[in-house]
Amino acid sequence: MVPSGHLTTAPPATPAGPTEIDTITLCDLSSDAGWRRPVLLSRELIVLTTGGHGYAEIDFRALPCRPGTLLRIRSGQVLRCALPQLDAAVVRWHPEALRGLDVDPDDVPTWTQLAGEDEDAVINEVSQLTVDSGRHQDTRTGRNLLRHQLTVLLLRLSMLPDGGGARAARPEEATFRRFCREVERGYQHTRRVEDYADRLDCSVRTLTRACLAVTGRSAKQVLDERVALQAGRLLAATDEPIARIGRQLGFTEPTNFGRFFTREIGVSPGAFRAARDRRVPAPVVRPRPPVDIPTTGAYRA
Template sequence: MITLGDLSTDPSWRRPVLVPADHLVLVTGGHGTLEVDFQPLACRPGSLLRIRPGQAVRRVDPLDAHVVRWAAGSLHGLDLPPDPVPTLTQLNGEDEEAVVTEVSQLVVDYRRYGRGSPAGERLLRHQLAVLLLRLALTATPPATGTEIRTFRRLCQEVERHYRRTRRVEDYADRLGCSVRTLTRACLAVTGRSAKQVVDERVALQARRLLAATDEPIAGIGRHLGFPEPTNFGRFFSREAGLSPGAFRATGGRVAPARIPRPRPPHWTDRA
């Protein structure tokens, strides 16, 4: 168990932090804004945030919160469904009472048993699993249908391969369908073409790295599949509305020019 302050070594949060693990953040005090992937989220007591590895997080206003963090593989072997919890949920009523109770008990048991006790570690794993199951039950049921399933499959492939290819044809080949099928699915779910969905994922990673790291801009471009810095600059300017250098100079505080609603799973709230 940690606090929001533990996420950043900079108490002023001048730039976002790329979180390396899964997190649940339950706001217990204060009213203000927390940014996740450059989107400002209004928080108050009872706000629950689901933050996934690799996302960029910045605290804008002072907030008190319980933060539950777990490493990849911590829940291995437990029968858990796919995680449908959105980035932000405002808990109310019985749901809020139940989640607050379970998170509070996790905090207490972590302090009592969380260090060096195999039995305590098993207890915490199962408590976390119960909490995630409860959140899955309270989350809005996902949409169904052929197009949403196709869209999710595309997003999973994009997450695996966006650094190597931005060609929709490559993803269509991997999924065994046509470019037209992918585009139709993306338009139905997001209002954007398949090419736009792919490019938005690449641009999001570029924003994360520009705002949260000191890696050279040319190196970020190469990491994302742009051997030539000029090509990366043109791509980013088209997606974000300003150059990589200008975006970095703002510390990522300038909202991107285009924000997909809703966003794809793993880098967004669609699951």
């Protein structure tokens, strides 16, 4: 049993191939200690702040962090520590690691400030998972142990006040979640709301009503925001040519992509990329956690 309130330090990473579930530290996520650029993440993360005060930018949204702050970050999002003065334990996993288990990681809120018994319980579970990932990840039984430990951690987090696991979703929220999942599958190919309505066997009016109820924005606005978010991620975290990024997102002409991005973000793709290394004071943002949507941080702005 790990003593309450004490977090075990992760063991050094082994040179073997990537594992399904492991634990690292926050500084291991970026090769640049100054976090001058966002990092595009390829695995699912739980980040538990253990020391320091600062900000973590998830999809360009600054969230205040101090000991006990817990972040849920999804594969495909970009992360940057705006003020790299934080220590944190990171639990990361491939989505396939939870296949067949009765848990939905999307029920975990993006930002939570833990306290009291909840904080003690989460620290204990993260610490035990850290110990076991260093000792047992090379055996089948050990990997099963880690899968169930991660499931317990996620279930506990989903029952926090901001989580989605302890309440039934309203019909509009369920429709919105279905729409967002279809958008994730298809935004690179179509930006027509009618196409998503056909896939979900409902009307455009139903999708728009659901989006307005959850976000205050129309279905078309939600869809365009998702495309603009992905463009921003790639512009900020990669060196891909701007024209190629536009083609990846379904724009056959660079000028069309440039007009779309400027309309959605307020600056051109070139200006957005040029500003990515600029250090600016992070604003205080109060997270609003009514609904958490997979891989779509912009929906919670």
